[in-house]
Amino acid sequence: MSVPAIAVRGLVKDYGSFRAVENLDLDVERGDFLAFLGPNGAGKTTTIHCVTGLCRYASGSIRVMGHDVTTDYRSARRRIGLCPQEFNFDPFLSIEGILVYQAGYFGIGRADATVRARRLLDRFRLSDKKDQDFRKLSGGMKRRLLLCRALVHDPDILILDEPTAGADIELKYQIWDFLREINSAGKTIFLTTHYMEEAERLSRTVVVLHRGRILHRGSTPDFHGDKDLETRYLELVREAEAEP
Amino acid sequence: MITVGLRTLARREIVRYFVVFSQTLLPPLVSSTLFLFVFGCSIGSRIEVDLGGNSYLEFLVPGLVMMHLIESSYANASSSLFISRWHNHIQELLLSPLSYAEMVCGYLAGAVSRGLIVGTGVYLISMLFVRTGVAHPMWVLYFALTVTVIFASAGLLTALWADGFEKLSFWGTFVLSPLIYFGGVFHSVSMVPDALRPLSYANPVFYLISGLRYGLIGGSDVPVGISAGVAGGLAVVLVGIVTSLFRAGWRIRS
Numbered sequence: 001m002s003v004p005a006i007a008v009r010g011l012v013k014d015y016g017s018f019r020a021v022e023n024l025d026l027d028v029e030r031g032d033f034l035a036f037l038g039p040n041g042a043g044k045t046t047t048i049h050c051v052t053g054l055c056r057y058a059s060g061s062i063r064v065m066g067h068d069v070t071t072d073y074r075s076a077r078r079r080i081g082l083c084p085q086e087f088n089f090d091p092f093l094s095i096e097g098i099l100v101y102q103a104g105y106f107g108i109g110r111a112d113a114t115v116r117a118r119r120l121l122d123r124f125r126l127s128d129k130k131d132q133d134f135r136k137l138s139g140g141m142k143r144r145l146l147l148c149r150a151l152v153h154d155p156d157i158l159i160l161d162e163p164t165a166g167a168d169i170e171l172k173y174q175i176w177d178f179l180r181e182i183n184s185a186g187k188t189i190f191l192t193t194h195y196m197e198e199a200e201r202l203s204r205t206v207v208v209l210h211r212g213r214i215l216h217r218g219s220t221p222d223f224h225g226d227k228d229l230e231t232r233y234l235e236l237v238r239e240a241e242a243e244p
Numbered sequence: 245m246i247t248v249g250l251r252t253l254a255r256r257e258i259v260r261y262f263v264v265f266s267q268t269l270l271p272p273l274v275s276s277t278l279f280l281f282v283f284g285c286s287i288g289s290r291i292e293v294d295l296g297g298n299s300y301l302e303f304l305v306p307g308l309v310m311m312h313l314i315e316s317s318y319a320n321a322s323s324s325l326f327i328s329r330w331h332n333h334i335q336e337l338l339l340s341p342l343s344y345a346e347m348v349c350g351y352l353a354g355a356v357s358r359g360l361i362v363g364t365g366v367y368l369i370s371m372l373f374v375r376t377g378v379a380h381p382m383w384v385l386y387f388a389l390t391v392t393v394i395f396a397s398a399g400l401l402t403a404l405w406a407d408g409f410e411k412l413s414f415w416g417t418f419v420l421s422p423l424i425y426f427g428g429v430f431h432s433v434s435m436v437p438d439a440l441r442p443l444s445y446a447n448p449v450f451y452l453i454s455g456l457r458y459g460l461i462g463g464s465d466v467p468v469g470i471s472a473g474v475a476g477g478l479a480v481v482l483v484g485i486v487t488s489l490f491r492a493g494w495r496i497r498s
Contacts, residue, residue, distance in 0.1 A: 093259075105336065106249065
């Protein structure tokens with residue numbers, strides 16, 4: 001049996017006295033398309049940050065393609081591309097520069113990095129903007145640039161934190177098509193979203209998180225059965241909210 | 245070993261200050277010209293103190309070079325890291341496989357290079373006013389490098405500690421500037437009243453200025469070996485602290 005793309009064991013993360021993630025166990029299989037759902041404050045982004053190394057955690061272990069994210073962080077980080085919620089680009093660089101430098105941080109030489117950057121900009125229809133300042137891009141273009149940046153080092157795992165938030169319907173479908181395409185080609189995708197339609201259409205596995213604990217994990221069709229995913233999700237969360 | 249990742253970060257740091265060169269490289273050259281004119285030519289010619297056989301203008305040049313080595317390296321490191329925290333594009337580095345030592349070295353490379361460019365510029369401008377020559381080039385190089393590493397590291401510490409622009413400017417204004425001005429940029433310790441001399445000797449910047457002065461004009465307030473020890477020791481300690489804080493994720497990882 002192959003090593004999971006992401007293996008989380010007993011993860012605990014506290015912010016002061018607030019426990020954001022409580023003893024979380026989670027496996028993400030290679031090649032899976034996993035939707036990581038939960039209400040605001042459930043611990044989704046915190047979990048992502050622990051996996052990617054943006055967050056320190058109190059206890060537990062996280063392995064990415066078999067590499068521990070703390071002791072073997074360099075190998076683990078090579079395997080992940082993160083597409084965050086916010087547009088956190090370096091304001092001193094052009095759009096192409098953002099991608100070329102990001103590839104450089106991953107050890108990719110300048111010539112190769114430029115080829116990769118241009119290929120991605122072309123794929124996401126940003127080529128004509130390559131010399132511009134990112135602040136001049138529209139919201140949808142910035143979202144596409146986030147995806148380009150996450151992919152420029154060709155990671156095995158793509159983690160998306162609400163990738164279509166604020167996107168218009170055309171962009172949303174473009175992103176969905178692209179995600180299906182790269183998932184079919186073998187990339188593992190870990191998606192957090194508040195759009196249940198997005199999770200239902202794209203994912204094969206659903207994990208529902210609530211107050212830092214997993215409420216449900218299983219295949220997407222099995223989870224919602226003959227109901228739509230949003231209805232089933234709301235039932236589950238409301239049941240959990242009703243518990244003392 | 246200089247990896248592609250480290251080279252990339254160092255290049256990014258250098259590009260950053262060249263993009264805004266009118267704010268990073270030109271102002272120190274203008275202010276130095278003014279200092280040299282006002283303090284060196286106008287007031288300095290009236291100062292009659294024994295400065296080891298050097299004129300006041302000759303004595304002033306190493307102090308000015310040192311002041312700008314310190315200020316430029318400190319400002320570059322503190323502003324670059326703080327802005328990357330503020331805009332949160334520090335995530336680009338934290339998500340990458342760069343080691344923490346490489347991250348620190350990348351930031352230091354930018355700050356040290358800016359300090360050296362500005363320091364060289366100030367020295368070249370001083371040649372318009374006085375020809376001092378270079379008495380001990382290797383000591384000049386040693387102090388220029390160690391001093392820029394020390395204050396680039398101090399800038400990184402400030403940028404990690406500060407959670408707002410007010411705090412960012414606090415150390416520069418209330419700590420660094422007094423240390424520089426009381427450290428002997430404009431005066432020799434022999435000009436300081438006896439009662440205040442212990443303060444000069446307690447100021448690390450005093451040893452750094454004295455060391456560079458020895459390198460440039462061959463005379464100094466303290467033996468060059470002591471200055472070199474202070475500079476080397478501070479550089480090693482501060483780089484070690486900064487690297488440890490990066491590794492621990494202090495203020496950069498939640």
